Amino acid sequence: MGNLKKIARCVRNCNPLNIRRGAARWQGMSKREDDKDFEQFESMAYGWRAAFILLGRTYYEKYHLNTIRKIIARWAPECENNTMAYIYYVAKQVGCNECDPLPSPKVAPVVWKKLAWAMFEVEAGRKNVAASPDQAALRQAMEEGFAMAFG
Numbered sequence: 641m642g643n644l645k646k647i648a649r650c651v652r653n654c655n656p657l658n659i660r661r662g663a664a665r666w667q668g669m670s671k672r673e674d675d676k677d678f679e680q681f682e683s684m685a686y687g688w689r690a691a692f693i694l695l696g697r698t699y700y701e702k703y704h705l706n707t708i709r710k711i712i713a714r715w716a717p718e719c720e721n722n723t724m725a726y727i728y729y730v731a732k733q734v735g736c737n738e739c740d741p742l743p744s745p746k747v748a749p750v751v752w753k754k755l756a757w758a759m760f761e762v763e764a765g766r767k768n769v770a771a772s773p774d775q776a777a778l779r780q781a782m783e784e785g786f787a788m789a790f791g
Contacts, residue, residue, distance in 0.1 A: 659690055668681050684781035685781045691759075729761075
């Protein structure tokens with residue numbers, strides 16, 4: 641994997657959307673816990689699984705956050721991020737207006753995979769993702785994570 645310092649934190653942690661540490665004990669959590677701020681997973685597939693559970697089950701189903709604007713505003717608050725730039729980037733990548741209601745992840749998995757991948761690009765840095773020789777493996781892990789969360 642080369643120099644670990646040069647690899648995006650979310651990739652090092654197998655946590656593509658930088659889920660913050662919390663009380664939840666996720667399936668596939670790493671035994672390595674050397675990041676005091678973010679969860680660490682055994683594989684990217686487990687990290688994607690956790691991300692899809694948070695986005696689909698918690699944000700969409702439980703809290704009824706059904707637009708990109710609502711989801712990102714909660715995921716990446718202004719006190720830590722340029723939230724509006726994040727929202728506009730994700731909406732552009734998904735191909736919809738940031739205020740358009742999203743269909744359920746179970747009904748439109750492609751929409752949610754686009755949303756999650758765009759969020760990953762923001763979290764990891766678009767240039768880092770674009771330059772990664774492991775894009776196919778990262779996308780495969782995303783597919784596996786989605787299947788574990790909703791399969």
